[in-house]
Amino acid sequence: MLGELFNWKQDSWGQTLHCMGYYMGKFIYIIDAYDDIKKDEKRGSYNPLIFLKKESPKEFECFVKINLTSLMAECAKSFERLPIVENVDILRNIIYSGVWTRYEYLQLKGKKKILLVRRNSNDRSLQGFGCFQRCL
Numbered sequence: 001m002l003g004e005l006f007n008w009k010q011d012s013w014g015q016t017l018h019c020m021g022y023y024m025g026k027f028i029y030i031i032d033a034y035d036d037i038k039k040d041e042k043r044g045s046y047n048p049l050i051f052l053k054k055e056s057p058k059e060f061e062c063f064v065k066i067n068l069t070s071l072m073a074e075c076a077k078s079f080e081r082l083p084i085v086e087n088v089d090i091l092r093n094i095i096y097s098g099v100w101t102r103y104e105y106l107q108l109k110g111k112k113k114i115l116l117v118r119r120n121s122n123d124r125s126l127q128g129f130g131c132f133q134r135c136l
Contacts, residue, residue, distance in 0.1 A: 001025060013082060018136075020078035031102055065103075071118055072099060112134040 006021030007014040033040075033049045040047035053060045076095050084091065 002028070014080050016081045023071045023075040023078070027068060027075065027099065030064070034068075035102065035106060040123075056115050058118065062110060068103060072096075 002025030003018040003020075003022030030049070033047050035048055035131075036045075037049050037053065039045070041050060047059075052063060056063065067099070072095065079091070079095055090110040
């Protein structure tokens, strides 16, 4: 759907804009599903990632990261084909870095929960990582 919105003019750059929007839209859909997966599991709500998490729990995180990376790579490839002159550095910053902010936040949030569980269970496997724990 985002591909259609990017291609609203349907001009000579329409196909490239459509591809860019299409892959960005898929990225947004997957990152949203990834963000909501625990809540959706508890509620029994639909989430396209739940099946994958249950089928391959050990490979799940790697699968999500690879898919998100692939989707943004395709989006960036389309972006680089466009003859953008104004604000190109800002747009590149968003495409190559900014879109990952939510994913990185979720990763840190998950690590913090693991540390809290280990800390509460008196697990000493993180002894010596006090500076790491303080940063979280």
